[in-house]
Amino acid sequence: MKKVGILTSGGDCxxxxxxxxxxxxxxxxxxxxxxxxxxxxxxxxxxxxxRELKLQDIRGISHLGGTxxxxxxxxxxxxxxxxxxKRIPMEVLEDAKRNADALGLSGLIVIGGDGSLSGAxxxxxxxxxxxxxxxxxxxxxxxTDRTFGFSTAVQVVVDSLDRIHSTATSHDRVMxxxxxxxxxxxxxxxxxxxxxxxxxxxxxxxxxxxxxVDFLRLxxxxxxxxxVMVAEGAKLHDNYVGRANLSGxxxxxxxxxxxxxxxxxxxxxxxxxxxxxxxxxxxxxxxxAPDRTLAKAYGVHAIHAFDKGHYGHMVRYxxxxxDIVPISEACGSMKIVTTDALDYQTAIELGVFxxxxxxxxxxDED
Numbered sequence: 537m538k539k540v541g542i543l544t545s546g547g548d549c550x551x552x553x554x555x556x557x558x559x560x561x562x563x564x565x566x567x568x569x570x571x572x573x574x575x576x577x578x579x580x581x582x583x584x585x586x587r588e589l590k591l592q593d594i595r596g597i598s599h600l601g602g603t604x605x606x607x608x609x610x611x612x613x614x615x616x617x618x619x620x621x622k623r624i625p626m627e628v629l630e631d632a633k634r635n636a637d638a639l640g641l642s643g644l645i646v647i648g649g650d651g652s653l654s655g656a657x658x659x660x661x662x663x664x665x666x667x668x669x670x671x672x673x674x675x676x677x678x679x680t681d682r683t684f685g686f687s688t689a690v691q692v693v694v695d696s697l698d699r700i701h702s703t704a705t706s707h708d709r710v711m712x713x714x715x716x717x718x719x720x721x722x723x724x725x726x727x728x729x730x731x732x733x734x735x736x737x738x739x740x741x742x743x744x745x746x747x748x749v750d751f752l753r754l755x756x757x758x759x760x761x762x763x764v765m766v767a768e769g770a771k772l773h774d775n776y777v778g779r780a781n782l783s784g785x786x787x788x789x790x791x792x793x794x795x796x797x798x799x800x801x802x803x804x805x806x807x808x809x810x811x812x813x814x815x816x817x818x819x820x821x822x823x824x825a826p827d828r829t830l831a832k833a834y835g836v837h838a839i840h841a842f843d844k845g846h847y848g849h850m851v852r853y854x855x856x857x858x859d860i861v862p863i864s865e866a867c868g869s870m871k872i873v874t875t876d877a878l879d880y881q882t883a884i885e886l887g888v889f890x891x892x893x894x895x896x897x898x899x900d901e902d
Contacts, residue, residue, distance in 0.1 A: 537569045538642040540842060542589065544603040545576035545613075545652035549673045549685030550823035551831035552603040555647055557594040558835025564591060566843050571639065572605040576648075577613035577655065579605075581628065584635045598828060601821045613655055624655050633662050643847065645838050647671050650867050653850060657863040660848045667842045668850035668863050669834050673819060676720035679866030680852035684831040689716070689818040690727045693765075696814055697731030700763055708760040710752055712811040714792045716818050717767035720872045723818065725879045728765035728888070735762065736883060737795075739769035740873045741891035745798045751889045752799070752807060766792045833858055 542559060544552050560570050570589040573579030579586055587593075587605075597604055613632070615622040636644065643665030646656040649672040660666040670677045675686040693715055704711040713733070715724045721738030728736035734755060737743060748764075755762040768788045769776060777791035792811045799807065823831065830853065837851045837858040849860040873880060883890060 537567055539569050539571065539640050540839070541571050541573055541580070541586070541636065541639070541641050541644045542605070543573040543576055543579060543644065543646055543648075544605050544607045544671070545646065545648035545655075546607065546609045546671065547649070547673070547819060548602050548607050549671060549819050550601050550688035550821060551684035551827040552607075552647060552671065553594075553600045554598040554823060554828050554831035555669055555671075555684070555835040555838070556589070556604065557598045558832040559645055559839045560589050560591065560594045562836045563839040563843075566839065568642075568839065568843075571641075575606045576608045576611065576652070577632070578608060578611045580632045580635055580644075581612055582631055582635060584639070586639075598832065599822055601823065609651075615651065615655065624658050629659050629662050632659055633664050636664050643667070643842060645669065645842060650677060650870070653863050654867045657848060657867070660863070665842070665845075665847040666863075667838050667846060668866070669838050670850055670852065670866065673723065674717055674720050675722040676871045677866060678869050678871050679850060679861045680854065682830065682853050684823070684827045684834060685819075686722065686726075687826040687830075688821070688824045689723050690730065691824050692818050692821070693723060693727035693814060694731040696812065697727065697733060697763065697765075700812060701732065701761075704761040704763055707808065708756070710762045710764065710807045710809045712764045712766055712792045712796065712809065714766045714768055714811065714813040716814075718769040718788055719870060721767040721769070722873060722879075724765045724767035725873055725877070725883065729879050729883050729886075731763075731765075733763050733765040733888065735764040735889035737764065737766045737770040738873055738890065739767055739771060742771060742774055743889075743891045745772070745795065745802065747892065748889065749799055749802050753803075756807070766795065770795075772798070 571586045572589045574585045645667050647669040653668045656666045670680050670683050672683050673685040673689040675683050700711045717723050719739050770791050777794050796809050841851050841860050846860050850863045850866045852861050
């Protein structure tokens with residue numbers, strides 16, 4: 537039996553357990569056995585923390601949210617700034633490689649986002665065979681058309697919008713809904729279009745608060761209420777809104793509250809405004825059907841890619857099929873919303889305010 541390690545790193549999302557289960561289930565007939573490292577890369581570093589993953593261990597987990605292996609986006613495996621280049625310290629990489637060799641691993645399957653996969657590539661360059669699986673609810677990884685977890689996150693937001701609309705209409709209020717999306721606004725855009733938001737504010741497109749106020753006035757005149765979708769990375773006056781922790785890392789949040797304050801200053805007492813910050817409920821919970829099937833496909837193709845020796849590559853969903861791409865290409869840039877995106881064009885045609893004044897649609901379809 538060939539032994540392969542599996543780890544999940546970075547933020548959790550719906551579908552991780554389905555990937556793990558699919559890797560194990562598809563890998564056993566190929567002659568593999570598996571161990572899962574707990575709490576991401578920390579589980580591979582000294583002292584290693586891991587568990588065997590047999591068929592009975594992955595039975596009935598595909599529908600569960602989160603990850604049975606636990607995960608973290610902090611720890612010793614984080615990249616450091618070395619001569620202007622962010623890399624994992626060599627002593628950390630060598631520790632991970634020693635532990636993998638001591639455990640008799642044939643290699644690793646790493647399920648993670650841009651940072652996790654960049655670290656995986658460095659470890660692969662040190663001689664440990666690795667295949668990557670892209671993971672992010674933001675759907676912003678280059679090299680793949682879609683990541684699992686995104687569909688579920690969008691559905692959570694849409695379900696919330698359905699409820700927000702009814703109370704907004706009942707009170708003629710302006711209701712703000714804040715979603716995740718630091719640098720890419722795919723969740724806010726897709727959910728906003730699907731859920732009938734009247735304005736969608738994204739990190740990619742600067743907007744003028746004065747223009748938004750004019751739009752809200754037109755909405756109030758014609759229809760009364762307005763629902764505004766706001767990605768947490770939307771910028772006010774070209775600046776992110778958030779706070780830095782002791783290590784200097786900026787945690788985004790609060791953009792909607794600050795935006796409401798500015799609207800109130802420009803139009804005192806004109807609008808009754810409320811905000812709902814959805815936060816981490818977008819990450820958690822049961823994956824929906826599209827995410828389950830996509831996650832299982834990722835798992836199956838990941839172990840087959842490993843079996844064929846495609847180390848240093850990431851499996852990807854491309855034009856309705858699964859194939860592979862070098863990790864170096866997948867992590868090279870972020871996939872952001874552009875004006876040629878179908879969802880963007882649809883929103884503009886429907887009169888949604890994104891970054892410039894638009895025609896108010898008097899009779900709302902949604």
